[in-house]
Amino acid sequence: MSVQIDTNNSVIMPEAVFIIGTYDENGVPNAMNAAWGTQTDFNEIVISLSKHKTTDNLEKTGAFTVAFGTVDTVTICDYFGVESGNKVNKIEKAGCHVRKSELVNAPIIEEFPLTLECKVKSWKPEEGILVGEIVAEQADDSIMTADGHVDLDKMKPIIYDSAIHAYRSVGPVIATAFEEGFKIKKSVDKWDN
Numbered sequence: 420m421s422v423q424i425d426t427n428n429s430v431i432m433p434e435a436v437f438i439i440g441t442y443d444e445n446g447v448p449n450a451m452n453a454a455w456g457t458q459t460d461f462n463e464i465v466i467s468l469s470k471h472k473t474t475d476n477l478e479k480t481g482a483f484t485v486a487f488g489t490v491d492t493v494t495i496c497d498y499f500g501v502e503s504g505n506k507v508n509k510i511e512k513a514g515c516h517v518r519k520s521e522l523v524n525a526p527i528i529e530e531f532p533l534t535l536e537c538k539v540k541s542w543k544p545e546e547g548i549l550v551g552e553i554v555a556e557q558a559d560d561s562i563m564t565a566d567g568h569v570d571l572d573k574m575k576p577i578i579y580d581s582a583i584h585a586y587r588s589v590g591p592v593i594a595t596a597f598e599e600g601f602k603i604k605k606s607v608d609k610w611d612n
């Protein structure tokens with residue numbers, strides 16, 4: 420039996436925990452939490468945003484960073500979503516440390532181990548849709564494998580469960596992508612779809 424869910428409660432889940440970092444016109448860093456976003460091309464991210472200190476900032480600088488929430492940063496992540504940079508320096512209050520990206524005019528928050536550096540490709544305030552060009556990605560070496568990829572077991576990313584307004588950790592690997600389906604497909608040519 421199918422149950423129809425109230426779309427004001429939950430639509431797509433789980434969601435991301437993106438931490439958007441920006442500078443204001445005086446170089447003061449800020450960060451906000453955003454769940455409504457995703458990758459839309461190899462070097463593109465789209466995020467749905469209301470008007471915030473963050474959007475005022477990125478309108479001026481044309482740049483932002485996106486860090487990924489982790490188990491170790493969950494308190495900071497939620498804080499960045501419940502207070503506005505219009506009222507307080509959230510970076511200082513959270514005890515975070517920032518350095519300026521070498522590639523875009525936006526802060527990298529050092530407490531987060533993985534961060535995208537983005538240029539504003541388009542920002543439509545009336546629609547609330549931010550499109551960013553991902554220029555580079557910075558990873559702390561503590562989350563890297565010996566062969567050079569990000570190890571999510573070390574990073575411990577979190578996801579947002581919008582049904583119950585909670586953060587959840589990401590679980591173990593359960594199958595290999597582009598392999599598992601061949602238990603049903605059983606074709607010798609993997610790419611004949």
Ligand SMILES: Cc1cc2nc3c(=O)[nH]c(=O)nc-3n(C[C@H](O)[C@H](O)[C@H](O)COP(=O)(O)O)c2cc1C
Pocket residue numbers: 449450451452453454455456467468469470471472473474497499500501502503504505579
């Ligand atoms: C879990 C969570 C997810 C959020 N997702 C979004 C979002 O996708 N878009 C948005 O505009 N605001 C979102 N917010 C609200 C902003 O983070 C919040 O209004 C924040 O204070 C804005 O910060 P700023 O004024 O310093 O830019 C979210 C907040 C939380 C706690």
